[in-house]
Amino acid sequence: MTAPLTPHDPPPPHEDPAEGRPPAHGQPAGDSSVPNPSGYPEHPEHPSGHPEGSEHSEYSEPGPELRAELVQASLVAIAVAVSGVLLGLLWLWLAPKVPLVSDGTAVYLKNSEGEDAIGADGVFTLLGLAFGAISALIVFLLFRHGGIALVIGLAIGGVLASVIAWRLGLWLGPTSDVVAHAKEAGKGVTFDGPLKLGAKGALLAWSVAAMVIHLALTGLFGPRDPEPALPHVASPEAR
Numbered sequence: 001m002t003a004p005l006t007p008h009d010p011p012p013p014h015e016d017p018a019e020g021r022p023p024a025h026g027q028p029a030g031d032s033s034v035p036n037p038s039g040y041p042e043h044p045e046h047p048s049g050h051p052e053g054s055e056h057s058e059y060s061e062p063g064p065e066l067r068a069e070l071v072q073a074s075l076v077a078i079a080v081a082v083s084g085v086l087l088g089l090l091w092l093w094l095a096p097k098v099p100l101v102s103d104g105t106a107v108y109l110k111n112s113e114g115e116d117a118i119g120a121d122g123v124f125t126l127l128g129l130a131f132g133a134i135s136a137l138i139v140f141l142l143f144r145h146g147g148i149a150l151v152i153g154l155a156i157g158g159v160l161a162s163v164i165a166w167r168l169g170l171w172l173g174p175t176s177d178v179v180a181h182a183k184e185a186g187k188g189v190t191f192d193g194p195l196k197l198g199a200k201g202a203l204l205a206w207s208v209a210a211m212v213i214h215l216a217l218t219g220l221f222g223p224r225d226p227e228p229a230l231p232h233v234a235s236p237e238a239r
Contacts, residue, residue, distance in 0.1 A: 130209075173195035
């Protein structure tokens, strides 16, 4: 008589049937067929699979050349803005005066054509173009290897210089209180009207001229990139 066969106990539901068994022939112990879940190859010093420095590779600091260009552009913008004082003094000196006269009740232009009134805009624009060309030439000679940062510095400095010149000319010029000035001058006496800039677009003349001239000088006389060497082909006689 034989004993009844008893079935083997089934493994627990959460237990791997292969757990606890010796590794198969040719497979090192502890090796698993499951790939690395991180998606990166295993690294001997980084078990997580991420290579060293990969987390910070996308956020690299600007190089020394870029920092040097930003410093140069800032210095150019400051120097150009300060030179706006000279533009304001020249505008005040060269701009045509606007003669006014009072009859005791109202103030009128002495020259009804009003050419002197628009002459101040023209003088400011011409001076801005001249200052822009000169500043671009100086910057190109000082920083021949400069990039686009210098052009931006010239543009920003030109706008600031024009605004400084405009406000300085208004401050040093005749008073803007025409009624008080007419009473002080007296009836029938000609006096100078306030200095005005009617065309506000003249404030961009310096920047536009500086950018155009600097880009033209860079294109004509700037450093050239070395041309790639052509491959040497041996002649049939040398073979």
